[in-house]
Amino acid sequence: MSAGTPQAGDAGAIRPLVRVRGLKKSFGSHRVLDGVDLDVAEGSVTVLLGPSGSGKSTLLRCVNHLERPDAGFVEVAGEIVGYRYRDGRLHELPGREITRQRTQVGMVFQQFNLFPHLTVLENLIEAPVAVRGVPKPDAVAKAGELLARVGLDGRQSAYPRELSGGQQQRVAIARALAMEPRLLLFDEPTSALDPELVGEVLGVIRDLAVGGMSMIIVTHEIGFAREVADQAVFLDGGRIVESGAPADVLDRPGNERARAFLSAVL
Amino acid sequence: MTSDVSERTALPSAPADEHLLTARLVAPRRPGLWISAAILLVLAAMLIHTLVTNRRFQWPTVRGYFFERSILHGLELTIWLTAAVLVTGYVIGTAVAAARLSKNPVLKSLGFGFVWLIRSVPMLVQLLFWYELASLYPKLSLGIPFGPEFASFKTAHLFGGILAAYVALSLDVAAFSAEIVRGGILSVPAGQVEAAQALGLGRGRIFRRIVLPQAMPAIVPASGNLLIGMLKATSIVSVIAVQDLLYSAQLIYNENFQIIPLLLVATLWYVVLTTVLSIGQYFVERHYARGTNRRGDGFARLFRRNLPLFNRAGLAAGGRS
Numbered sequence: 001m002s003a004g005t006p007q008a009g010d011a012g013a014i015r016p017l018v019r020v021r022g023l024k025k026s027f028g029s030h031r032v033l034d035g036v037d038l039d040v041a042e043g044s045v046t047v048l049l050g051p052s053g054s055g056k057s058t059l060l061r062c063v064n065h066l067e068r069p070d071a072g073f074v075e076v077a078g079e080i081v082g083y084r085y086r087d088g089r090l091h092e093l094p095g096r097e098i099t100r101q102r103t104q105v106g107m108v109f110q111q112f113n114l115f116p117h118l119t120v121l122e123n124l125i126e127a128p129v130a131v132r133g134v135p136k137p138d139a140v141a142k143a144g145e146l147l148a149r150v151g152l153d154g155r156q157s158a159y160p161r162e163l164s165g166g167q168q169q170r171v172a173i174a175r176a177l178a179m180e181p182r183l184l185l186f187d188e189p190t191s192a193l194d195p196e197l198v199g200e201v202l203g204v205i206r207d208l209a210v211g212g213m214s215m216i217i218v219t220h221e222i223g224f225a226r227e228v229a230d231q232a233v234f235l236d237g238g239r240i241v242e243s244g245a246p247a248d249v250l251d252r253p254g255n256e257r258a259r260a261f262l263s264a265v266l
Numbered sequence: 267m268t269s270d271v272s273e274r275t276a277l278p279s280a281p282a283d284e285h286l287l288t289a290r291l292v293a294p295r296r297p298g299l300w301i302s303a304a305i306l307l308v309l310a311a312m313l314i315h316t317l318v319t320n321r322r323f324q325w326p327t328v329r330g331y332f333f334e335r336s337i338l339h340g341l342e343l344t345i346w347l348t349a350a351v352l353v354t355g356y357v358i359g360t361a362v363a364a365a366r367l368s369k370n371p372v373l374k375s376l377g378f379g380f381v382w383l384i385r386s387v388p389m390l391v392q393l394l395f396w397y398e399l400a401s402l403y404p405k406l407s408l409g410i411p412f413g414p415e416f417a418s419f420k421t422a423h424l425f426g427g428i429l430a431a432y433v434a435l436s437l438d439v440a441a442f443s444a445e446i447v448r449g450g451i452l453s454v455p456a457g458q459v460e461a462a463q464a465l466g467l468g469r470g471r472i473f474r475r476i477v478l479p480q481a482m483p484a485i486v487p488a489s490g491n492l493l494i495g496m497l498k499a500t501s502i503v504s505v506i507a508v509q510d511l512l513y514s515a516q517l518i519y520n521e522n523f524q525i526i527p528l529l530l531v532a533t534l535w536y537v538v539l540t541t542v543l544s545i546g547q548y549f550v551e552r553h554y555a556r557g558t559n560r561r562g563d564g565f566a567r568l569f570r571r572n573l574p575l576f577n578r579a580g581l582a583a584g585g586r587s
Contacts, residue, residue, distance in 0.1 A: 102463065105464070113458060118557070127467055
């Protein structure tokens, strides 16, 4: 893919899909993000690593404006997320505009967050039909394709509680894909799963990486990170303390905190 | 040595394994269960016996007045007053719940204050306040606050018994339903809203399609309580001479002194209405149990679980499957 490909002649490389600059966020007196800069190239996979409380999830949630940053900005596909710049000020966008921006960014949660009162099929077609105005038969056909892709075709009429955790998470991935997002965010997608179910979910994410989907993944699965990531980022105390190729960050970390953490989880 | 050990540890009449394997299982005796059931059955029989044999209940008179025209008029008023009060109360109550859940501190405090005030004042007192509104405000007018008036009314003409009852009871339902709705909404995990937001669903859609259906299982049983309570609480309007079901019965017995039979007429009608509402509540609850494992609790299964008579059939069915 285009990730890392140097552009000949032209002054700059291709504008990254995601640009994070000077991002700061506090909850009360606790500073969770303390000036984060990050680029994610289109079609590339970035993994966010770090101890709990280091700000990984908050950074991820700022990318689709589930959290409002205190300072700095996130840009996705050339648009500032959640704000419009005018006369030296960033004005927060009205709800409708934020909603529109979010349709470009899919998100998969640690606790799956499938809608328990809707069937698998209804979970998948709700947003495409309601938000993008896809005709229902088309949405249903698309849902079938996506379920086949995550290995769950035929489970359309099941309710989420009838599925295992791994199956629920695969449905959640299919649900995010149904909106045809340009970017997928994963917030510890396998942390709530029994060990024997982790593999099936990682397999689906691996297939997406091979297919060229742009993704930012918060995970503690170091082996998986090394395998799929184009870029690994290590956060500690709300700052990026280490970033680069997975082999460098994971195997030869310069930062002492990163070295201690990685040797503990490996 | 080994034989010594086995002789010492085994009981003198230890049964052989094959006997244990073929033995029938016997449930423990529960004499308390049988005794308490017998006592309750005797009490129930006494109740039915006295209802049937005590002449002073005057069942023929009850039958004679059951479909009396004025009673049916009172019944009609009770039904529509309850319906109107419930609808108005829930519309206001949902708005108050939204206010209490909003981030706006003014709305939040106003919502809290409303619930606090209405819940603090006894319903009868509220009813009398609205009925006597004319002595507080002899004239009501429409207009710009602190500015000119467009129209004005004599309060005493406007606030008759029925309007006073409607306003007082609606506000009461609003305060209580606000808390029920708020509790239901709070019972939906925050992750559900986040997932819906991440999919790009709008606020209204998230509330209608994601939050409300999941809040309903918490809202419906409490609302059924409130609804049935309000149906009977409307009888309070008899104190301000609104001709509801109870007051219609009272008007009749004030003339003919058949107090007990006419109270029974009113009572039986309240029982009929409550029964209809309870059945309705059952079906509404079942509808909102989608995606949970509570759905299978049908009437038949509830009976089988609770009545030993049906238990046998349940066991037999279980054995076959």
